[in-house]
Amino acid sequence: MKLFSSVNDVTDIDALVKEALALKQNPYANQELGKNKTLALVFLNPSLRTRMSTQKAALNLGMNVMVLNIDKEGWALELRDGVVMDGTTVEHIREAAGVMGQYADIIGVRSFPGLRNREEDYSEMIFNKFVEFCKVPVVSLESATRHPLQSLADLVTITELKTTARPKVVLTWAPHIKPLPQAVPNSFSEWMCKADVDFTIVQPKGYELCADFTQGATISYNQDEALVDADFIYVKNWSAYEPYGNILGKNEEWMLTNEKLKLTNNAKVMHCLPVRRNLELSDEILDGPNSIVVHEAGNRVWAAQAVLKQMLESL
Amino acid sequence: MKLFSSVNDVTDIDALVKEALALKQNPYANQELGKNKTLALVFLNPSLRTRMSTQKAALNLGMNVMVLNIDKEGWALELRDGVVMDGTTVEHIREAAGVMGQYADIIGVRSFPGLRNREEDYSEMIFNKFVEFCKVPVVSLESATRHPLQSLADLVTITELKTTARPKVVLTWAPHIKPLPQAVPNSFSEWMCKADVDFTIVQPKGYELCADFTQGATISYNQDEALVDADFIYVKNWSAYEPYGNILGKNEEWMLTNEKLKLTNNAKVMHCLPVRRNLELSDEILDGPNSIVVHEAGNRVWAAQAVLKQMLESL
Amino acid sequence: MKLFSSVNDVTDIDALVKEALALKQNPYANQELGKNKTLALVFLNPSLRTRMSTQKAALNLGMNVMVLNIDKEGWALELRDGVVMDGTTVEHIREAAGVMGQYADIIGVRSFPGLRNREEDYSEMIFNKFVEFCKVPVVSLESATRHPLQSLADLVTITELKTTARPKVVLTWAPHIKPLPQAVPNSFSEWMCKADVDFTIVQPKGYELCADFTQGATISYNQDEALVDADFIYVKNWSAYEPYGNILGKNEEWMLTNEKLKLTNNAKVMHCLPVRRNLELSDEILDGPNSIVVHEAGNRVWAAQAVLKQMLESL
Structure with missing residues (x-):
């Protein structure tokens, strides 16, 4: 699996559910798989369950986890293309995502909708730009239209x-x-x-x-x-x-x-x-x-x- | 030990002090004990020493550590019972603590007093609700009345x-x-x-x-x-x-x-x-x-x- | 190497560059070196690349990493000496750095210049105080005058x-x-x-x-x-x-x-x-x-x- 953004990315739903229930019985059996692999969890919005459960899942698999609240710890992100960045945004999502893809084997991204522009939200612009520019597998941690x-x-x-x-x-x-x-x-x-x-x-x-x-x-x-x-x-x-x-x-x-x-x-x-x-x-x-x-x-x-x-x- | 909230939770103080001094001489001897065990450190207030020293202690024991600044990274917590949550709080401590208990084997909690209502502070309402609802062992990282x-x-x-x-x-x-x-x-x-x-x-x-x-x-x-x-x-x-x-x-x-x-x-x-x-x-x-x-x-x-x-x- | 604050701390630049390129080919060969060693990354300012890349580098070496946004998660720092701390700062850099040196084997520090007082910025007061008081090796994560x-x-x-x-x-x-x-x-x-x-x-x-x-x-x-x-x-x-x-x-x-x-x-x-x-x-x-x-x-x-x-x- 290279992308998990919706049910449409899953080839066999039953098998995935069975896998989850099997892991619940035997959580630590795959730690060689995650060894020296890094998951970056990138938050543009708050999170408790998604943050902790995904971190725990990765640790169970032997992975390293890096958590980044990008707007608070990093730089204010520009999401639009073609603009002159002479306002309050400091870094474009193209560079931010591209760079994070250099440091992580898998990236999880959370980005809520603005709820002002339906076309923009339903185009999943932010999430899709992350996927396009980071060039590593991406897990949705909740995007504008799906969780x-x-x-x-x-x-x-x-x-x-x-x-x-x-x-x-x-x-x-x-x-x-x-x-x-x-x-x-x-x-x-x-x-x-x-x-x-x-x-x-x-x-x-x-x-x-x-x-x-x-x-x-x-x-x-x-x-x-x-x-x-x-x-x-x-x-x-x-x-x-x-x-x-x-x-x-x-x-x-x-x-x-x-x-x-x-x-x-x-x-x-x-x-x-x-x-x-x-x-x-x-x-x-x-x-x-x-x-x-x-x-x-x-x-x-x-x-x-x-x-x-x-x-x-x-x- | 299932709870560490005060000296009254310690059955043998001398033994605990001796244990601490022994661990200082030999910090890494118990890493099998903490393997695949997760400590969640939950902060409702700032921390430097408690945050870093408890994290280091857990790492020395081979544990995984997840740090959560719950009000900044998660959701604004409701602490009172029975209220209609139609204000600024987004999640009740009952759910928040309950959920964290699903992701951690041990939880550390920091919650300062409000210093406005003595009865409320001295009842240790916040800390005690965490203990009640998370259902895993809890370490106080400083509560309203004790550290x-x-x-x-x-x-x-x-x-x-x-x-x-x-x-x-x-x-x-x-x-x-x-x-x-x-x-x-x-x-x-x-x-x-x-x-x-x-x-x-x-x-x-x-x-x-x-x-x-x-x-x-x-x-x-x-x-x-x-x-x-x-x-x-x-x-x-x-x-x-x-x-x-x-x-x-x-x-x-x-x-x-x-x-x-x-x-x-x-x-x-x-x-x-x-x-x-x-x-x-x-x-x-x-x-x-x-x-x-x-x-x-x-x-x-x-x-x-x-x-x-x-x-x-x-x- | 006990300090990495500028090119002047490097005895053999060529060798260091070659080491970096060799590590790129073979990232995980030195994990015994970092075992049970802790890197603390301390940020007084935002960071994306430095935060993630240094964290990744330490994980590759088998180290533990603790990340602290000191002003947001810890206490507002006083940087001047000799003052009566009756204002908004809560902790002096002397204690903060000294304490962090108790919890980490190596510390990385980011502190930007104020750009108001050239003499103060170019004296590298903040960075140098960290180095002086933490008493462990320090890596600059960008200081007032160098990166x-x-x-x-x-x-x-x-x-x-x-x-x-x-x-x-x-x-x-x-x-x-x-x-x-x-x-x-x-x-x-x-x-x-x-x-x-x-x-x-x-x-x-x-x-x-x-x-x-x-x-x-x-x-x-x-x-x-x-x-x-x-x-x-x-x-x-x-x-x-x-x-x-x-x-x-x-x-x-x-x-x-x-x-x-x-x-x-x-x-x-x-x-x-x-x-x-x-x-x-x-x-x-x-x-x-x-x-x-x-x-x-x-x-x-x-x-x-x-x-x-x-x-x-x-x-």
């Missing part, structure tokens, strides 16, 4: 904990006070659409995700109906795709509660975290027996390790 | 350098321009009260520490009298316990000088650092032959290594 | 890529909108003056570097003349030495272009990076076949590794 390491960990978690062959998985929109990216729901949706699950997305009118990511999903606008018999509920807020990056209303009644859980097949509740308590998801759910959010976060290690292992094998 | 790794290093230093069986140790208040926590003097006091030393605390009226930490200490208000025949002087500023977090006056005459040192038994001068020169402690002392502050800081490695070693042995 | 790891990497690059025994090397001033330090051109010049090259410096009147660094160089004010038959062009902006730290005019015509390249012997174009595109150096050069800036940045690893290896051998 594939999260989605792989989510599929690993569902595979690990499902009690029926083909579980019902519901992605439900949740309230928030700030406009959030569509990266997590886009990505979760495109992974679920390729997995052996019965997949429904439910959201208030106007919050439909870009159709490119939801081919094969059942689309609903009635949360109560959608939750019926659900085995897994994936809770997440996102801002509108059209008008891009907008919040369309409070929709406080969309917050999941124990009352709503009664509609489900005792569903396990997932969230990528961070989660705003009592806004996106209630205390009673997060502190109750149905929440698997911490367990899900733990599986981030094995998802990252499976991807890094396949990348190391292809170096 | 046990510093105190252990201080006792190691006194044990290493004492020239009499039962040295006289004086903790003296020093001037400062900002209200500082009571964590270092509280902690030093409770360790000294359990050690084989003659221990005096001297401070201006009104700066008495919480009595829970000073049982067995001689309490004085006359610096000149207290310093007579001292073998070790521990210099430190702290703000008042009552009214909590206040500065009660300038008290510039409390700064230690060479003139005052003449009262002592050629006392060695200690300070946890950072120290404000010529405010808390004079140049002439810090640059003179009686200062052992850098040596003392060096012993932070062996204190941390002794604690981590006992934790690794109990995993 | 020796960069210059060594530059000489390694010229040696590696030259096609004539004694190439013509031209250091040309380039435009910028902010006053930049003289560290890179000073340092490049003093290394070139000791190397087996034909070395010219060309700049607008008023931008002459301090003569201490340029003994043996041809000094020119006519860029077109200077570029004739050049084999390597080193592009860099710097502010005036007199009046110190000033910008004397826009001089936009000094930006290197493909048109100007025609004057040269198909010269390879170098820059230490970060570079402001279309201000210091044009897109057409940076994206064209003559630019070797990314390759040059890659050689930073081998320069740092050669220096660290010699330091480890002298521990």
